[in-house]
Amino acid sequence: MRRAVCPGSFARSPSAIVVARASALSDEVVVAVGVNRQDGCSAPRRLDMLRRTTTASPNVTVAGFSGLLTDFCRAEGVTAIVKGLRAVGGFDYELQMAQMNAHLAPGVEGRVRAYPCSARSCPPRAVKEVAAYGGDVSAHLPGFVHARLLARLAERA
């Protein structure tokens, strides 16, 4: 049984193409929401968003984790970490994380893949700002997340 993880803090939804590729390469994929110490993200809303985004993929589950990703991999029997690159600027960061993870857990394979960008690659801050000024950001978010954002903006108006 090959089990892969797509980890992230997921300030935005994961690239569907990364999860789809991980799902094709493995028997099971865990989309794992970690608490990134720098952004201190609140996991419950993100877990809910991710579960709703991945319901169509039967071999994909969503879980939260805290602590080291490599400890999560060991505990969950994960043998591959799959991450996507949205922009070239992220390469150094991803490479350093992959190297550290390889050091911490030599048996866990790290894959960093560059996939063609989609409209959903825009930074969340830009998407929220455009939406706040009434711009159409529907191509940048899953439908239910877009609806939730519009409802929140309407509440504040």
Ligand code: PNS
């Ligand atoms: O790409 P992201 O969204 O910033 O990734 C965040 C996350 C949670 C995957 C990453 O920060 C992580 O793996 N955190 C757990 C702590 C850890 O294992 N750190 C060592 C990686 S070098």
